[in-house]
Amino acid sequence: MLTWRDFLGAVRVRLDVNRMNYSVEPGIYAVGNQDGNSPVFVSANYKLSFDWLRKELGGVDAWMLVLDTKGVNVWCAAGKGTFGTDEVINRVRAVSLEKIVSHRRLIVPQLGAVGVAAHVVRKECGFSVVYGPVRACDIKAFLAGGMKTTPEMRRVRFDLVDRLVVVPVEIVHWLKYAALLVIGLVLISGFSSGSYDSAVMLDRGVDALMVVSMAFLAGSILVPLLLPLLPGRAFSLKGLWAGLACWAVYMFLAENVMTGLSLLAGLLVTISITSFMAMNFTGCSTFTSQAGVKREMKFAIPLQILSLVAGIVLWVVSGVIKS
Amino acid sequence: MKYLSEVVSLKLDVGECIGCGLCEVVCPHGVFSVRDGKAVVCDRDLCMECGACAKNCPVEAIAVNTGVGCATGLINGMLGGGGACCGEKGSCCGK
Numbered sequence A: 001m002l003t004w005r006d007f008l009g010a011v012r013v014r015l016d017v018n019r020m021n022y023s024v025e026p027g028i029y030a031v032g033n034q035d036g037n038s039p040v041f042v043s044a045n046y047k048l049s050f051d052w053l054r055k056e057l058g059g060v061d062a063w064m065l066v067l068d069t070k071g072v073n074v075w076c077a078a079g080k081g082t083f084g085t086d087e088v089i090n091r092v093r094a095v096s097l098e099k100i101v102s103h104r105r106l107i108v109p110q111l112g113a114v115g116v117a118a119h120v121v122r123k124e125c126g127f128s129v130v131y132g133p134v135r136a137c138d139i140k141a142f143l144a145g146g147m148k149t150t151p152e153m154r155r156v157r158f159d160l161v162d163r164l165v166v167v168p169v170e171i172v173h174w175l176k177y178a179a180l181l182v183i184g185l186v187l188i189s190g191f192s193s194g195s196y197d198s199a200v201m202l203d204r205g206v207d208a209l210m211v212v213s214m215a216f217l218a219g220s221i222l223v224p225l226l227l228p229l230l231p232g233r234a235f236s237l238k239g240l241w242a243g244l245a246c247w248a249v250y251m252f253l254a255e256n257v258m259t260g261l262s263l264l265a266g267l268l269v270t271i272s273i274t275s276f277m278a279m280n281f282t283g284c285s286t287f288t289s290q291a292g293v294k295r296e297m298k299f300a301i302p303l304q305i306l307s308l309v310a311g312i313v314l315w316v317v318s319g320v321i322k323s
Numbered sequence B: 001m002k003y004l005s006e007v008v009s010l011k012l013d014v015g016e017c018i019g020c021g022l023c024e025v026v027c028p029h030g031v032f033s034v035r036d037g038k039a040v041v042c043d044r045d046l047c048m049e050c051g052a053c054a055k056n057c058p059v060e061a062i063a064v065n066t067g068v069g070c071a072t073g074l075i076n077g078m079l080g081g082g083g084a085c086c087g088e089k090g091s092c093c094g095k
Helices: A004-014 A047-056 A074-080 A085-094 A110-114 A118-125 A136-144 A160-164 A167-188 A198-226 A235-253 A260-283 A290-322 B022-026 B052-056 B071-078
Strands: A027-031 A040-043 A062-066 A105-109 A128-132 B032-035 B038-041
Touching: A004 A047, A040 A047, A047 A062, A047 A136, A062 A085, A074 A110, A085 A105, A085 A118, A105 A110, A110 A128, A110 B022, A110 B052, A118 A128, A160 A198, A167 A198, A167 A260, A167 A290, A198 A235, A198 A260, A198 A290, A235 A260, A235 A290, A260 A290, A260 B071, A290 B071, B022 B032, B022 B052
Parallel strands: A040 A062, A040 A105, A105 A128
Antiparallel strands: A027 A062, B032 B038
């Protein structure tokens, strides 16, 4: 049974607290009133993966073969090879699975296929691999359908909830860089003609804080929220639109505060942040190829750097001219 | 949602294909389907280069340069961080 302690653990992981140290012991686990005919489900030893499977198996009599994936989830571990052919074979042998069950079948989550070669597992340890659904919540339908996945069960999605659940980790990850940028911008806000004015620094520093905060929120929340609606396929381009949305807010909020050159400077800083953060959201997404990301980075990163540098220079220039 | 077009490295050698259909089963984006005993690529642009198809093809009819489509991982790699994405220290993946 999953307890409040499991739930709290999941919340902490989602907030990036000690996220990489949330694992269970590899080995064989029993669920329900299992016997020698019960199906064997293969899982990673990341506790969130383990708990999801355990929860969805409620009421099913089964075995869980937990691999040593160093506490990493199925898909990412399969990409690295820790959830892989060798580990499956080793774990089957380590627990003497052939003595525990009479059948010779392993149900491997489909996303594990990135690291597992079904034909090799069968040749090496005699167990045939059946690929189960992507999502644990389809397991009962999969079992009821004679261990066959429907095209729908095989598809990885990136729905609103999938996108929003990664937002807290993204915020925690980027917050320190945003804070450094704010400090830097506030410090250079004090340059006025021929001198450094701390009153001007505080005055314009508030605008700098607003610019970075808005861009940060747009990059970390607006982009995931509106991802399918933002025009363009490249994520950096999607981020550009999120940045322009911020600009509309500046025009409205800061009508008499940021004008002319400083407004332009704020916009340039904003789009460099939102575009960069959106581009980095490719890692959270479930459908971007490495070749695609490399192509996107080649044109986006130089433009993002240019936009940021131009924005910072203009921010100083606008302060010097005004005073 | 579809990512950039005409960029992925996925290659299918139809001559080698025995039509076992495992590529269709393991692909998370429905790139393959088996028609008349041979696999066909329905939509290349949906491919995310995860490599599950190539890994599970018993006759090695599929080739793809696998890698994680993660800008943070690629940037870390360029900055000498090893290029690792998920897991371990300095990771970026949310799940």
